[in-house]
Amino acid sequence: MSRCCTVNFKEHALFGPAIEVISAIENHGGEAFMVGGCVRDFLLGQEVKDVDIATSLRPEEIMNIFDKVIPVGIEHGTVIVRQRSLSFEVTTYRMEEDYEDYRHPSQVYFVSSIEQDLSRRDFTMNAMAMTSGGKLIDPFSGEEAIREKKIETVGSPSDRFEEDPLRMMRALRFSSQLGFTVSPSVLEVIKEKSSLLQHLSVERLAAEFEKTVAGPWYRKGLNYLAGTGVFAHLPVFCTCTDAAGRLPLVRLRDWSEMLSFYHQQIPGVPVEDWGRKWKLSNSTKKKARNISGAVQMYKERGLGDYLLYTLGGADLYSWVNVMRSLGYEMETDPVERYRSLPIHSRSELHLDTEELLQLFPERKKGKWIGEYLNALVQSVVEGNCVNEKDELIKWIIELDRQRQG
Numbered sequence: 001m002s003r004c005c006t007v008n009f010k011e012h013a014l015f016g017p018a019i020e021v022i023s024a025i026e027n028h029g030g031e032a033f034m035v036g037g038c039v040r041d042f043l044l045g046q047e048v049k050d051v052d053i054a055t056s057l058r059p060e061e062i063m064n065i066f067d068k069v070i071p072v073g074i075e076h077g078t079v080i081v082r083q084r085s086l087s088f089e090v091t092t093y094r095m096e097e098d099y100e101d102y103r104h105p106s107q108v109y110f111v112s113s114i115e116q117d118l119s120r121r122d123f124t125m126n127a128m129a130m131t132s133g134g135k136l137i138d139p140f141s142g143e144e145a146i147r148e149k150k151i152e153t154v155g156s157p158s159d160r161f162e163e164d165p166l167r168m169m170r171a172l173r174f175s176s177q178l179g180f181t182v183s184p185s186v187l188e189v190i191k192e193k194s195s196l197l198q199h200l201s202v203e204r205l206a207a208e209f210e211k212t213v214a215g216p217w218y219r220k221g222l223n224y225l226a227g228t229g230v231f232a233h234l235p236v237f238c239t240c241t242d243a244a245g246r247l248p249l250v251r252l253r254d255w256s257e258m259l260s261f262y263h264q265q266i267p268g269v270p271v272e273d274w275g276r277k278w279k280l281s282n283s284t285k286k287k288a289r290n291i292s293g294a295v296q297m298y299k300e301r302g303l304g305d306y307l308l309y310t311l312g313g314a315d316l317y318s319w320v321n322v323m324r325s326l327g328y329e330m331e332t333d334p335v336e337r338y339r340s341l342p343i344h345s346r347s348e349l350h351l352d353t354e355e356l357l358q359l360f361p362e363r364k365k366g367k368w369i370g371e372y373l374n375a376l377v378q379s380v381v382e383g384n385c386v387n388e389k390d391e392l393i394k395w396i397i398e399l400d401r402q403r404q405g
């Protein structure tokens, strides 16, 4: 199938340099094509984020052609070629065999045609190649699948999913990102084989799950996850079957928002447990704790200025999104209100630690310093004390009198 192109590839920010790499390979007697996700995204009219190249030449031959090459996975046929400060994965046509541990093929062997290389790929929409002139090589009717918004495997779904069970998650993730329908026969096999997901690393599952929840068609993706029984093989969801049926009312954008949402839905599972079982980063857990704390504060006391202060500029948008996902509508614009707070951090207080210590020279340093400064912050934020040194001193002496008395 050939395709008449409307874009000027050579001037495209990514395709342009990729074509230079392809031309250099062709000048050395090799074949090379753009493959996989970049072709799919190009046909969908979406932004292309990276361009992978498949070639008939071996990695050593590629290394001889280009000055700047990083040998990232020679045993799998992949090197990174740097061209005009961009990186391109260049991989020799290959097939894979014997996925004994469901993670890595125990054998990768090089093949001679692009069609063979495409035949080992997951979905028909991902199994297309494109020449530098925009001609499509599409032996599995991927373009038609895109037109019909269908996710179909290349050949037998059982074989494809046994080679790499993550592909089951990828199918559902793509449906959430693209709004495509997973073909019924593929869904049947996912139902049968979902238990294979237990062989995968949590990190790989976490990356796919995050993309599924964050996709514009996330309801579709999450319904598939529930309908195929995949949820039953994911951390936390496997023991907390209730969580699988909870659909956020708006799209959640990352793990910290997801954690906050699910923690509100299933309060019995602490944020810490979600974070540990899904092996999430400390910064994700910290942000989720902050957002969850603010959701709780809102439920107890409504939208106060101190709540906005504790969120800080960085987490405010995420908190608003989580609130919407839970069905809360904000009566005022919290972002505007946050901007107009008298201070946005403790360092803006016109009374610092040294000055506080001078007020109570007989007292040893300790936890009380932080507590007093935080109480001052709260009082300034809530408009009970003006952020001027004299006022702050009066307020803190009164606080101390109440606490000591």
Ligand SMILES: Nc1ccn([C@@H]2O[C@H](COP(=O)(O)OP(=O)(O)OP(=O)(O)O)[C@@H](O)[C@H]2O)c(=O)n1
Pocket: 035, 036, 037, 038, 052, 120, 121, 122, 123, 126, 127, 164, 166, 167, 170
């Ligand atoms: N488990 C996998 C992962 C990838 N691929 C193939 O490798 C290509 C590149 O994979 P990757 O970069 O992970 O995915 P993309 O399809 O590019 O999509 P995205 O970047 O959104 O993950 C895919 O298009 C597909 O042809 C595959 O067959 N099986």
